[in-house]
Amino acid sequence: MTAIQEVGVSVACLLLLQGCPQPVASVCPAGMVPLEGRGGPFCMHAYEVHIEGQLGDADQGVDFPNGSTKVSLSARAGQEPSKGVSWYQAYAACAEAGWHLCTSAEWEDACAGPTGRAWPTLDGAYASGRCAVSHPPQYHKVPLSPSGAFPDCRTPEGVYDLLGNLWEWTDPGQRDAEGRPVIDKRGAAHYSAEPQGCTYSSVGSHDPAFNGTIGFRCCVGR
Structure with a gap:
């Protein structure tokens, strides 16, 4: 299309008030990326979450630092x-920010894609230098790293460190006979030496008050 044609289209849009290109607005909160999932479009934090302030008891959720009404997540x-x-703290932190702890399905869709692509391949994810995991020559020797320190450990959409660095709490949407949440952790950690792929699940592997080397991300629908 020539410049004259483009001007003509713009004038027609103004006169007819239809068919005009609309400005593209940000579809996600700051720090999140837009994704497509089997349950519909959603946004997810591009990096694992960092919490500013103090956490409450592991089985009670999050304290509000300095009298604030919301925890500070970045x-x-x-x-x-x-x-x-x-898990309780992660769930509460996301909720207080106006989002939700990513569901297991959202996490898997972010990692593997809604069509089930193999990203990264298990061999690729555990290749030396790609993700923060302890590939065989470095069993349990890779330290926790700053988010994004492994630039090749990202999905095509721009989500980093889904495999490696920290395990991540997710919400499978299940409850036990006593009404307590059944938890799921996804991904792998910096010390992991066995390949864990996008579809690896560990539903019910921990009590929701367990607070080991596990992080999280928040999601929100769009």
């Missing part, structure tokens, strides 16, 4: 992701 390159967070 997910940026160069930050060390928060670990030692229980």
